[in-house]
Amino acid sequence: MYHKKKECVAMLLAGGQGSRLMVLTEDTAKPAVPFGGKYRIIDFPLSNCVNSGIDTVGILTQYQPLELNDYIGNGGPWGLTSNFGGAHILPPYSKSKNSEWYKGTANAIYQNMSFIERYDPEYILILSGDHVYKMDYSKMLEYHKAKKAECTIAVLDVPIEEASRFGIMNLNKDGSIYEFEEKPKVPKSTKASMGIYIFNWKILKKYLIEDEEDKKSSKDFGKNVIPHLLGDGRKMFAYLFEGYWKDVGTIDSLWQSNMDLLNPDSGLNLEDPTFKIYARNYANPSSFVCKGSLIENSFVAEGCTVNGNIINSIISTGCYIEKGTQIENSVIMPNTRIEEGSLIKYAIVGEEATISNNSKVGDDPEGYSNSDWGIAVVGKGKTVDPDTVVKVKEVI
Amino acid sequence: MNMAGVIFSNLFDEYFGVLTKNRTVASLPFGGRYRFIDFILSNMSNSNVTNVGIITKYNYNSLMDHLESTSEWDFNRKNGGVFILPPFSTGITTLYHGKLEALFSAIEFLEKLTQEYVVLSDSTVLCNIDYEDALDTHLKSGKDLTVITHRVPSNCSKKYALLIKADDNKNVTDLIVDYPAMEDGELAGMGMYIMERVQLITAIKDAIAKGRHHLEKDFFQKEFNEGKIGVNYYEFRGSVLCNTNISSYYDNNLRLITDEKLKRDLFDARRPIFTKIRDEVPTYYGKGAQPDNCLIADGCRIFGSLYNSVLFREVKIGSGAIVKNSIIMQGSEIGEGCVIENAILDKNVTITPGVKLTGARNAPIIIEKGEIV
Numbered sequence: 001m002y003h004k005k006k007e008c009v010a011m012l013l014a015g016g017q018g019s020r021l022m023v024l025t026e027d028t029a030k031p032a033v034p035f036g037g038k039y040r041i042i043d044f045p046l047s048n049c050v051n052s053g054i055d056t057v058g059i060l061t062q063y064q065p066l067e068l069n070d071y072i073g074n075g076g077p078w079g080l081t082s083n084f085g086g087a088h089i090l091p092p093y094s095k096s097k098n099s100e101w102y103k104g105t106a107n108a109i110y111q112n113m114s115f116i117e118r119y120d121p122e123y124i125l126i127l128s129g130d131h132v133y134k135m136d137y138s139k140m141l142e143y144h145k146a147k148k149a150e151c152t153i154a155v156l157d158v159p160i161e162e163a164s165r166f167g168i169m170n171l172n173k174d175g176s177i178y179e180f181e182e183k184p185k186v187p188k189s190t191k192a193s194m195g196i197y198i199f200n201w202k203i204l205k206k207y208l209i210e211d212e213e214d215k216k217s218s219k220d221f222g223k224n225v226i227p228h229l230l231g232d233g234r235k236m237f238a239y240l241f242e243g244y245w246k247d248v249g250t251i252d253s254l255w256q257s258n259m260d261l262l263n264p265d266s267g268l269n270l271e272d273p274t275f276k277i278y279a280r281n282y283a284n285p286s287s288f289v290c291k292g293s294l295i296e297n298s299f300v301a302e303g304c305t306v307n308g309n310i311i312n313s314i315i316s317t318g319c320y321i322e323k324g325t326q327i328e329n330s331v332i333m334p335n336t337r338i339e340e341g342s343l344i345k346y347a348i349v350g351e352e353a354t355i356s357n358n359s360k361v362g363d364d365p366e367g368y369s370n371s372d373w374g375i376a377v378v379g380k381g382k383t384v385d386p387d388t389v390v391k392v393k394e395v396i
Numbered sequence: 397m398n399m400a401g402v403i404f405s406n407l408f409d410e411y412f413g414v415l416t417k418n419r420t421v422a423s424l425p426f427g428g429r430y431r432f433i434d435f436i437l438s439n440m441s442n443s444n445v446t447n448v449g450i451i452t453k454y455n456y457n458s459l460m461d462h463l464e465s466t467s468e469w470d471f472n473r474k475n476g477g478v479f480i481l482p483p484f485s486t487g488i489t490t491l492y493h494g495k496l497e498a499l500f501s502a503i504e505f506l507e508k509l510t511q512e513y514v515v516l517s518d519s520t521v522l523c524n525i526d527y528e529d530a531l532d533t534h535l536k537s538g539k540d541l542t543v544i545t546h547r548v549p550s551n552c553s554k555k556y557a558l559l560i561k562a563d564d565n566k567n568v569t570d571l572i573v574d575y576p577a578m579e580d581g582e583l584a585g586m587g588m589y590i591m592e593r594v595q596l597i598t599a600i601k602d603a604i605a606k607g608r609h610h611l612e613k614d615f616f617q618k619e620f621n622e623g624k625i626g627v628n629y630y631e632f633r634g635s636v637l638c639n640t641n642i643s644s645y646y647d648n649n650l651r652l653i654t655d656e657k658l659k660r661d662l663f664d665a666r667r668p669i670f671t672k673i674r675d676e677v678p679t680y681y682g683k684g685a686q687p688d689n690c691l692i693a694d695g696c697r698i699f700g701s702l703y704n705s706v707l708f709r710e711v712k713i714g715s716g717a718i719v720k721n722s723i724i725m726q727g728s729e730i731g732e733g734c735v736i737e738n739a740i741l742d743k744n745v746t747i748t749p750g751v752k753l754t755g756a757r758n759a760p761i762i763i764e765k766g767e768i769v
Contacts, residue, residue, distance in 0.1 A: 296685065
């Protein structure tokens with residue numbers, strides 16, 4: 001069979017469990033977690049690919065893939081349905097001699113080398129499915145080519161006091177990388193890896209095969225493959241990304257990133273018509289806002305009925321909000337029901353959850369010590385009984 | 397299903413004035429994010445009517461743009477799909493004058509179908525109907541024609557395109573065309589008919605040969621009166637919105653805000669109404685936003701006060717603006733401090749800051765597509 005040659009193929013690592021998101025990812029993979037009213041996290045890398053002119057995306061799934069597979073479908077909502085290429089879901093599969101799960105990020109790509117080879121690409125773009133950001137990968141690829149690099153890693157300038165939470169790239173003056181340190185105690189640089197890599201495919205292939213043969217390797221890009229390339233003195237460059245980027249792997253960061261949508265100074269703006277974020281749509285009617293409701297500095301998606309007061313919050317598609325409710329600084333995920341008299345502050349309410357009459361979820365940070373306060377979380381599909389209090393930091 | 401669909405997209409264009417100046421009646425925006433055709437096509441899609449022809453006459457650019465690949469309605473199929481049927485000159489008929497003539501331009505489509513039955517539908521009557529159930533009734537009746545009807549509400553004097561009179565055993569006793577209903581609860585046609593396909597083709601050819609063009613009068617009524625065809629009726633019991641002119645169009649939009657039963661019926665989650673996806677962000681409500689009994693689509697930015705109004709996608713309302721009893725279509729922008737009352741703003745209208753526009757409740761002021769006020 002003929003396969004059209006592709007200059008660049010993207011491989012999206014979407015198998016992560018996202019265990020730090022707890023009840024929100026009990027039965028769903030992290031990339032399928034709802035975001036910003038009508039999106040899911042995976043919409044960001046997928047839309048970035050489309051907006052960067054990349055039309056071939058392999059999506060590597062492993063943990064609880066049902067919802068994610070269903071969501072991606074044939075790739076239609078993102079326009080990833082071309083005759084040659086498009087979106088392909090790549091789960092681990094059994095082979096004639098052995099069968100195995102994806103043992104690490106590098107092993108996941110290794111197991112799908114035959115998928116990549118079909119397109120005979122010059123370059124391979126490695127992405128992860130748990131970051132919120134808008135990025136034109138074609139600019140990074142141009143940089144990679146201009147530098148005649150063998151590997152380019154996208155980096156973000158982070159405040160020095162936060163640098164020890166990231167994988168830090170130590171750079172020469174020309175932007176080339178001489179050292180990589182994972183979560184250094186004393187960081188030498190503020191250039192944090194965003195987990196976005198471009199490799200020359202021939203080089204990556206060689207290293208993946210070698211890494212696979214190395215019995216001691218944990219088959220991970222950050223831990224094994226990148227240090228190995230560096231050790232061999234390969235031409236590796238850092239590409240500085242300037243813009244909004246957030247790892248939404250924790251409850252706090254997921255909440256914060258949603259709140260950033262409401263802050264015009266955050267740098268996260270989804271309204272640019274030339275760089276849209278696409279999502280699967282579910283034929284919801286327009287939202288109905290009833291008499292006497294107050295909505296301030298908030299996003300309300302389609303298919304909602306709003307009857308309460310909403311301040312600084314994200315209300316996702318298909319929510320039903322009864323009268324006498326007060327929602328502040330919270331993220332309400334799709335198809336939830338908030339019943340009469342409920343009070344929700346600084347909380348994330350998962351998909352299809354129900355908050356029954358006169359319940360209270362979360363609270364303002366005032367009056368709590370820093371260590372006692374946190375975002376309250378109601379899990380996907382959970383019901384909070386009437387007159388119940390879900391305390392700050394509580395996760396149910 | 398053993399039934400195909402035919403939709404008339406241009407009929408009644410003339411009753412909607414400037415709103416249909418550059419579009420077919422089928423592509424009239426409705427209810428915040430829809431167009432008339434969405435309801436008709438979604439009903440067919442949800443009823444497994446997978447082969448649909450849309451008869452067009454002129455101005456069908458907006459319609460084709462809206463439908464694109466028809467995948468949103470699940471019509472992107474190998475066997476079947478949506479076929480746009482523009483008029484073609486055959487020497488007998490050029491631009492048609494009535495439904496029979498219009499159907500003549502669809503004859504090739506009809507002849508190629510494999511389904512035995514056809515449902516014909518106008519595009520001005522909006523409801524959420526199951527055509528499978530209607531076909532069932534048609535088959536059980538053994539009659540040639542089934543007229544889909546609803547009981548008319550309590551405004552008798554209104555003229556209906558077709559009224560059915562039936563006896564207690566549900567046998568049709570009379571079929572009346574273009575006549576006002578004389579009492580509440582009479583059976584009015586919804587512009588939807590089910591017939592056997594081959595019989596329909598024969599009737600169209602016969603009518604064209606004899607120079608007849610009015611489907612209801614020249615075919616249904618005439619042949620029923622002459623005893624040539626048997627007529628059955630199907631009583632649809634859900635909510636029905638008849639759009640006959642600008643005034644009813646305006647009222648029907650606003651009814652979506654107040655009529656709970658209508659909303660439940662029309663937007664039944666088991667039978668969703670599909671529409672074109674535009675990938676907008678959710679609607680943003682800023683400081684000073686006061687939405688009060690409104691239907692609001694995605695992608696709007698609201699900083700003003702809204703009462704009893706329908707906002708389509710990507711509408712911007714400036715701070716201090718007041719919008720009352722109005723329909724604001726896609727992409728329109730209302731500047732700071734404007735007062736808009738009883739108005740229909742077509743797509744991409746710009747109202748510059750401070751402008752006051754007031755129409756009457758029974759005669760809303762209309763601003764044409766793309767105008768700047």
